[in-house]
Amino acid sequence: MAHVPHPSSVSGAVRPVPEASVVHMILRHARTRPEATAVRSTTASLSYGQLWRRALVIAAALEEAGVGAGDRVALVAARTPDTVAGALAVMALGGAYVPIDPEHPGERTAAVLAGAAPKALLHAGPWAGGGASAGPPSLPYVDMAALPDARVPDRADALPGPEDIAYVVFTSGSTGTPKGVRVPHASLANYVSWCGELVGTAGTGSPLFGSLGFDLAMTSLWVPLAQGRTVVTVAGLWDQGTLFGERERKYTFVKMTPSHARFFDVLAEPPRYDRVTGLLMFGGEGLDPALIASLGDRVEGVRLVNHYGPTETTIGSCAFSFDRGTVPSTPTVPIGRPAWNTRAYVVDDALRPVPPGSPGELVIAGRAVAAGYLGPRPSGERFIDEADLGGRAGRAYRTGDVVELRPDGTLLHLGRQDDQLKVNGHRIELGELRHHVLSVPGVADAAFDIVRGPVDTLELFVRPRAQGGGTGDLAGEVRTALASVLPSALVPEEVHTVPEIVVNANGKCDVAATRLRVA
Structure with missing residues (x-):
């Protein structure tokens, strides 16, 4: 029987990747x-x-x-x-x-x-x-x-070989324990080959300034090396001279999160991207068209890419190319089309296709999908068989992201289904954060919010077990405890004690109302 195309799916180009790793x-x-x-x-x-x-x-x-x-x-x-x-x-x-x-x-x-x-x-x-x-x-x-x-x-x-595991990156886990994602060589080779074509061959390579403890920075590491170009290591965000100083030849691309761009934008001398790179790639968070507008003529003539993909889909699995003059009038910049040899499905909770233009969960299938997690349950709850979607047998991953398929065949990111947050490109699930917060003696309940700014930060509200005093410096104790177990970017800048965590009529935490309870 001939395969009937999924009515709300889009496929990347089918391309051979001759080298195994x-x-x-x-x-x-x-x-x-x-x-x-x-x-x-x-x-x-x-x-x-x-x-x-x-x-x-x-x-x-x-x-x-x-x-x-x-x-x-x-x-x-x-x-x-x-x-x-x-x-x-x-x-x-x-x-x-x-x-x-x-x-x-x-x-x-x-x-x-x-x-x-x-x-x-x-x-x-x-x-x-x-x-x-x-x-x-x-x-x-x-x-x-x-x-x-x-x-x-x-x-x-x-x-x-292609199915040997190249690396294992640990991401946030809902149980309070980080999960190790196993990525095979074939998936990494497919990614760098696709991304290499996406960024092109002009320029000298890429600066590497992100944390290698997460896979966001791996684009800036393995793509230039796969191309035979140069990786320029940067000590940190403060090393603006290496990162954005005048260069004889421009970088092939610079990859950053939108939060990085907002941080750089408020420096005394914001970077002139048009002088240092031919392409600026954003990833790790939703991309607001207003951010592109704020960059003004500093990105004139620079190719722009919105890059999307959970760790479980090998660094990136979708991309949308545009420039300053073609920014879409959508709530966020679309995440585009899938990588080579990769397919994207938009489905409801029962994995049935939703009509194009309607919101649904994004499921990624094909070569981009990792081999699963370390441990006794490598598939977890999110790795499934593509055959369950009506496609061929093979690995697929339920991202938990809500998207819609647009008339032009590109995907638009609308938000999250669950309690997962992104802060400065770092992923954390509220289950893990709650686990650590509630482990602090004296904490009865907690709520969280992201404070957007030049650098995004987490804001935490905690309800003490003891009412009417006697809690001491509970906020300080919570920050100290979290700093001992979480990357610094995920430690809340502000911790407030409140008499209650407000719940709205839908049974969900009302962060805005809770904030009003701060003394």
Whole structure:
């Protein structure tokens, strides 16, 4: 029987991806253009030849520590050339790297290590974040900075296959424990190939300034390297000279969250994007057309891309290209069409198609979809079979995002179905946040809100167990407790104690009314 197209679905282009992994792509550049610069920081750089040789040295050290194909390796992911070589080494071994932001608190790091169960921890030089106590005492620590430059056997004949896992990124979990998302090489290779065509071949590469503990920054890491261009590591948002200083040749693209753009926009000298990059990519949050308008002529002639995708759909699974003169008159900029070899369905709660133009849940299927979670329930509640949607058998992921399919075949993001929040591109589920807040002695209930501004922040309202005094500095205690387990971007800037959390007629928390109860 011929397949009947889903009435509210859209498909990306069907394209072959001949190379099985990013490792194959980087090795090709190392062989054909060994002197080209792969990674550059303010203090060091690695050519493609040097990057590959350094990865071989690190891979040999990992093997000596007992790491083999299929194993996971925790990688302390500072934005340095060594980190890039380390990630490449783990993948070249057939293992999966697990990035750990060195600025995350020790408890968060310990939770990730417990969930990942790595065979080794890879770092460069002294590491204070979590220390040796973060992992099991028997966990081998491999210091890349201490490894000599030596000749070791090449691994070109034993590179990873398409279904081997490339990396595991831990996202927010509704149970209070972060969830590890397993991404196979075929999905990553498909992503960088699609995104590489999306951004084009002009320019020198991309600046890397986001946290490598989340997958938002992986676009700025693996896409330029897959293209044979240069990754420029940036110490942080304060390093405006490296990020937006005058350049002989423009970047191929710069990727940021809308919150980053709002932050940069209020600097004494807002960046002239038209002078530093040919393309500006937004991701991690909904994109407001008003933000584009606020950038004015600083994006004149710059191609703009709205990039969408949960971690479970390999960094990004949809994109919408436009420019300053073609900003749509929609509530948010559309998220566009799916990536190569990827399909998007808009469905109701029973997975039935909704009519085009009507709101429904977005389900992503095809090559973009990750292999599932670590642990005893790899499919969780959101990974399903595409056959359940009337399509072919294969992995699909229920995003929990509400979208509609527009007449031009693009998708418009309308909001969330559940309690998940995005703050400065970092994802957190209210279930996890509530778990941590309610674990603080003296807290009876909690409510949350996002305060939009140059940098988005979380605002937290807590109802004490003790009424009429005696709570002490409960707000301070809550902030301290959250700072010990959450990335700094997810720790509420403001914590207020209130006598009650107001519930509206629909049985949902009324944050606006609750705010009025703040003393």
